[in-house]
Amino acid sequence: MLLKNTYKAFTTAWQGLMLTLRHFVAGKGKRTMTSVKATNYFTELENKTNTIQYPKQQLPVPEVGRYQLDVEIDDCIVCDLCAKICPVDCISIESIKATSSYGQTSDGSKKMLYAEKFDIDMAKCLYCGLCTVVCPTECIVMTNQYDRSVYTLGDLNYSFSDMSPELVAEKKEEYEQQQAAKLAAKQAALKAKERGA
Amino acid sequence: MNPYILYIIVAVGLFTFAALFALFGVYAERKLSAFIQDRLGPTETGKFGLLQTLADALKLLQKESITPAAADKVLFLLAPIIIFVSVYMGFACLPWAPGVVPSKASIGLYYIFAIISIETLGILMAGWGSNNKYSILGAMRSVAQIISYEIPAGFALISVVMISQTLDLQQISLQQGILSAEKVKFFGIWDVTHIGGLLSWNIFKAPHLIIAFVIYFISSLAESNRAPFDIPEAESELVAGFHTEFTGMKFGFVFLAEYSMMFLVSMIAVVLFLGAWNTPFPNIGSIKFADWTTGIVWGIIWTFAKTLVLVAIQIWIRWTLPRLRVDQLMNLCWKVLTPLAFLCMIISGIWRLWVM
Numbered sequence: 032m033l034l035k036n037t038y039k040a041f042t043t044a045w046q047g048l049m050l051t052l053r054h055f056v057a058g059k060g061k062r063t064m065t066s067v068k069a070t071n072y073f074t075e076l077e078n079k080t081n082t083i084q085y086p087k088q089q090l091p092v093p094e095v096g097r098y099q100l101d102v103e104i105d106d107c108i109v110c111d112l113c114a115k116i117c118p119v120d121c122i123s124i125e126s127i128k129a130t131s132s133y134g135q136t137s138d139g140s141k142k143m144l145y146a147e148k149f150d151i152d153m154a155k156c157l158y159c160g161l162c163t164v165v166c167p168t169e170c171i172v173m174t175n176q177y178d179r180s181v182y183t184l185g186d187l188n189y190s191f192s193d194m195s196p197e198l199v200a201e202k203k204e205e206y207e208q209q210q211a212a213k214l215a216a217k218q219a220a221l222k223a224k225e226r227g228a
Numbered sequence: 229m230n231p232y233i234l235y236i237i238v239a240v241g242l243f244t245f246a247a248l249f250a251l252f253g254v255y256a257e258r259k260l261s262a263f264i265q266d267r268l269g270p271t272e273t274g275k276f277g278l279l280q281t282l283a284d285a286l287k288l289l290q291k292e293s294i295t296p297a298a299a300d301k302v303l304f305l306l307a308p309i310i311i312f313v314s315v316y317m318g319f320a321c322l323p324w325a326p327g328v329v330p331s332k333a334s335i336g337l338y339y340i341f342a343i344i345s346i347e348t349l350g351i352l353m354a355g356w357g358s359n360n361k362y363s364i365l366g367a368m369r370s371v372a373q374i375i376s377y378e379i380p381a382g383f384a385l386i387s388v389v390m391i392s393q394t395l396d397l398q399q400i401s402l403q404q405g406i407l408s409a410e411k412v413k414f415f416g417i418w419d420v421t422h423i424g425g426l427l428s429w430n431i432f433k434a435p436h437l438i439i440a441f442v443i444y445f446i447s448s449l450a451e452s453n454r455a456p457f458d459i460p461e462a463e464s465e466l467v468a469g470f471h472t473e474f475t476g477m478k479f480g481f482v483f484l485a486e487y488s489m490m491f492l493v494s495m496i497a498v499v500l501f502l503g504a505w506n507t508p509f510p511n512i513g514s515i516k517f518a519d520w521t522t523g524i525v526w527g528i529i530w531t532f533a534k535t536l537v538l539v540a541i542q543i544w545i546r547w548t549l550p551r552l553r554v555d556q557l558m559n560l561c562w563k564v565l566t567p568l569a570f571l572c573m574i575i576s577g578i579w580r581l582w583v584m
Binding site for chain 1: 264545564
């Protein structure tokens, strides 16, 4: 019994030692950056280091990855749908009505609203992708950029609006003038009607 | 030269060596463990991460030295010093090359075994002084383990001493090579006095000394608190065992002691079993390998190389085998190793009387 145990202790210890020795002498070269889709992805890990030296080496990620949100502001019609569907309210939009259609998106929709503010707080985002689904012009998309380390939390609040404060003030002014003109025209029309009656 | 200056130089040299070896040992441990686990280990600090442990040591030096409010201040402060000094003093008697030994004590082996037992006291002081239940548990386990394993280790060494008939480590080293004054027999049958090399090492002088070597090696793992006998530190159970509460340089000294202990026990094994500073190459006819590779420089190289191989095996074992349970540990020590070591000692006596 004792002899059998001793024999077993030595043989099993030897097996373990050989296993670790095999891993010790196996290739220590740099890990090849193959996608997880590659057929030999796991077999290659068997006899190579598993360490990815991250900033120097990066594993390829799918182009349609769901990491950071990105907005092509020129294609945005400021419909506010994304902000409405967002479960965690991480998108905040403020709009100014334009005096007239001021342009077209790449898919031909008319742009009637200026985006005074289009902020996405990626610190709040839960990466559900609902905003990208509801967007009528497909201007809000998720990209395959995943490394967004920042020093302050505020840096994760992405501002996509490209309007300067002067431009915002100007457009507001224009809209108010138009509204005032409309009101004046309306009142004039009303007066004319009263006079006519 | 004033002998006292020489003593101080030797002492400082040994301390420097212990510190440098600890730096190297930690680096080697981290690299070996990383490769075994298919990782890379330190790579960023210096070429191949070579400066990593130096950076770690600098970090430890700058750390605040905290003494817990409820700790026994005297014991807590003394413990790391006692732990390190007891291991460090063990180096005093170990021979490095023909004629190169810090202290020519005729009872060298006895002294080493006595002085490294003091480490247990330091560990107990550390555990008790910390006033922390994990620390005291770790210390109790450590004391039980080290004292138990000193018995098989001691008897394994006594079986060698009975063959070589001396406690002077330099004498024991001399007997294992071509410089030996008496006859050296390979397994007691083949006279290899002038052939030397691997064949004249103590481990091959008698078949039971191979078993004694295995017993000593297993016990030395337990004595230096290394896996698979690392229950005193048992990270997963006891945080860090007896050195949980130590910070800064106090922790540094405990760490230094652990790695010095690794080197010390391996060097004892090399001196007693693996031919000390003698070359592993035998003389073959007119090709005098053994004669060419014996000398002071060669001696230091051989001692170093053999000891580092044993240290590497210790590290290799640590990253392979899981930790033993307390009862399994005691079972192995008292029911297997101790009787076997006794048997080796008896065979040694018989061997000395009738075979040699």
